[in-house]
Amino acid sequence: MQEKIIELKNVTFVYDADEEGKTNKPAVNDVSLDIYKGEFVAVLGHNGCGKSTLAKLCNAIYEPTEGAVTVKGIPSEGEENGDKIRRIVGMVFQNPDNQIVATIVEDDVAFGPENLGVEPKEIRRRVDEALKSVNMYDMREREPHKLSGGQKQRVAIAGVIAMQTESIIFDEPTAMLDPSGRKEVMAAIQRLNKEMGITIVLITHFMDEAVKADRVVVMDKGSIIEQGTPREVFSKIDLLREHGLDVPQSAELCHSLGLGDGVIGMDECVDKVCAMLGGAV
Ligand SMILES: Nc1ncnc2c1ncn2[C@@H]1O[C@H](COP(=O)(O)OP(=O)(O)OP(=O)(O)O)[C@@H](O)[C@H]1O
Numbered sequence: 001m002q003e004k005i006i007e008l009k010n011v012t013f014v015y016d017a018d019e020e021g022k023t024n025k026p027a028v029n030d031v032s033l034d035i036y037k038g039e040f041v042a043v044l045g046h047n048g049c050g051k052s053t054l055a056k057l058c059n060a061i062y063e064p065t066e067g068a069v070t071v072k073g074i075p076s077e078g079e080e081n082g083d084k085i086r087r088i089v090g091m092v093f094q095n096p097d098n099q100i101v102a103t104i105v106e107d108d109v110a111f112g113p114e115n116l117g118v119e120p121k122e123i124r125r126r127v128d129e130a131l132k133s134v135n136m137y138d139m140r141e142r143e144p145h146k147l148s149g150g151q152k153q154r155v156a157i158a159g160v161i162a163m164q165t166e167s168i169i170f171d172e173p174t175a176m177l178d179p180s181g182r183k184e185v186m187a188a189i190q191r192l193n194k195e196m197g198i199t200i201v202l203i204t205h206f207m208d209e210a211v212k213a214d215r216v217v218v219m220d221k222g223s224i225i226e227q228g229t230p231r232e233v234f235s236k237i238d239l240l241r242e243h244g245l246d247v248p249q250s251a252e253l254c255h256s257l258g259l260g261d262g263v264i265g266m267d268e269c270v271d272k273v274c275a276m277l278g279g280a281v
């Protein structure tokens with residue numbers, strides 16, 4: 001049996017809830033979800049469907065209005081447990097500028113472990129290792145505000161890695177980046193998962209990022225409406241469209257050409273189109 005890291009049981013969250021918890025519509029509504037050690041899970045969903053709220057429930061920034069969130073068995077209740085949970089589940093947000101606190105790259109990465117009271121020698125080791133793991137070691141003495149968006153976001157990721165969290169939730173980490181910045185950051189995320197075994201939850205609007213995950217979870221109006229492997233989820237083109245979502249271009253093209261559903265890679269798509277054209281000649 002695989003080890004669960006994050007466990008949500010019938011979790012509902014209402015912003016500005018009154019004493020009965022019924023003022024607003026729930027931002028997250030009766031969600032149950034398990035995230036297993038070493039997994040790479042992508043979360044998709046239309047604007048305002050509750051993805052960021054779900055993320056903040058997973059690392060105890062918010063406590064559920066109803067239901068329970070546990071991280072490695074620790075319930076997300078109270079400040080002390082919240083601190084413990086945030087040492088296990090780190091978070092990277094959309095805007096790298098809001099996450100950088102120091103004027104030199106390596107000082108920024110050291111900030112988290114310093115706050116945890118880690119020994120200076122150990123901090124040095126962690127900072128170097130974290131910067132190497134996101135390919136930013138050569139820029140360790142640079143000023144963060146002079147870096148590109150993708151580089152800044154990789155510094156923010158190194159900051160979380162240096163805290164040695166087992167799991168990282170990324171809330172649209174590439175939304176503000178140009179295509180090359182997006183590629184750099186996605187490559188870094190995949191490396192953390194595959195080479196360092198860090199459990200990843202990636203919230204994204206980009207379907208080509210979601211196809212890289214082991215599991216895709218689709219949300220709408222606070223609830224999980226579908227989940228499965230990328231191939232399973234992206235086979236359901238009509239369902240995704242109904243909920244205002246795109247499908248990867250390869251899936252769309254193969255579907256419209258009648259070449260099958262759930263094609264999630266351009267290589268596979270090209271093979272299918274070539275086979276069709278070959279057959280037609
Ligand atoms: N601080 C807040 N106070 C009150 N309501 C909020 C707050 N933050 C979010 N909401 C509401 O909760 C719902 C879910 O918001 P959330 O930010 O979790 O969605 P999201 O899926 O992350 O959206 P996006 O794709 O735009 O980032 C929305 O209706 C939103 O308006």
Ligand SMILES: [Mg+2]
Binds near residue numbers: 051052053171
């Ligand atoms: Mg959001």
